[in-house]
Amino acid sequence: MSITAEHGYTHAGTHERYGYTDLSRLMGMMTGDEKHGPAATSTLDVLWVLYDRVLRVGPERAEHPERDRFLLSKGHGPMAYYAVLAAKGFLPVEWLPEFGSYDSPLGHHPDRVLVPGAEIGSGSLGHGLPLAVGTALGLRAQGLHAPSVWVLIGDAELDEGSNHEAIAYAGPAGLDRLHTVVVDNASASHALPGGIAARFEAAGWSAETVDGRDHEALYAAFTASHPGRPHVVVARVEPKNA
Template structure:
């Protein structure tokens, strides 16, 4: 369940990740977001490399911009960026840094890195699509459980719930990295504000797919994707992602 299989059509992700990290030891399991990202791009999002500017595409916003190696590997596997971009992560001429920049990477909807910005941008994106009659499009925003510490998220959660912003799906990858935890669970922060919520094994592709498409027609939806605690592989994630600010690694 926690290992990529050939049936996922993702046998190339491991080698792509290693091009980013130069790290033979740590497989895909070192990346908390990898399975969610793969399921999104392989099974859920209606976006392809030739549609990155199509107003009618689905949007995926990586709010948790830390450790984007898995994101870049998936974008390369799906043809959004050339695989050879992976070989010079954060180099002086590289388009790929330790936090993604939407002006540098085709298919990247927002530049992120400072935590707590993606959900507000996602709310605005959903509202902007709705105002233009694009009601079939969906906006997905990926956050981390520690990222929820930022109060800006709770402004967005409350407002999206209160106004029934039905085209919005938040995904919280929960690797138990929030310093003070979330007593009562992460999903409850959303459901008390009127969201629907599904909590799933963040490595189970079928369960993820069902959850990511499990929204209803009148309220926003959150998928809490639970993966192994950060501490179980933080050394791997840190070296693999090359993130310098250990404070927010895995957030």
């Protein structure tokens, strides 16, 4: 998905200073009392493919009305998110070593007021998908039909009733600019028959399940056509306690 010049914004990769192979080093700069390392590493590949190849947003147009919106609902363990934002020029790499310190803008949960490029404050389970539904509705009401809304959630968030309501609403509402990525590391307490994708499909969503470490499979799933329906990609990664 490319970005055209007439819209006044550019692809996230335009000002790329670092590549995928640098992300481990960038994450390694963030030390301190962080309890959610597996939560961070589980999202790394999804985040990279989105920001490197899919999302129409960049640091120089982070407030442009026609930008894509990315909402990180899985905000606990945000080191991978910060590393990708730094790699793409949204925030200075020099901020990373101060992660989690008293006066650092990079907290253990992202703060939309403090973190450049962050669309929401997150970390409380179950909030991101309902916020994404509201964002998609708001853009539609404003007549902004080009921007896509993306939200990344964890499979354990599907234990929350707020997400069930958001899933049930978005399908019949035909929110085809809404995209959800579920990073599945087998953390959910209440698995459903047929798996995660079946839950969304029953509510009228388009759904695909892929290897969450395979960049080409992720890209193909992210860019799959889904006219008239919201789209979910279930990205399976290694179990949290593996």
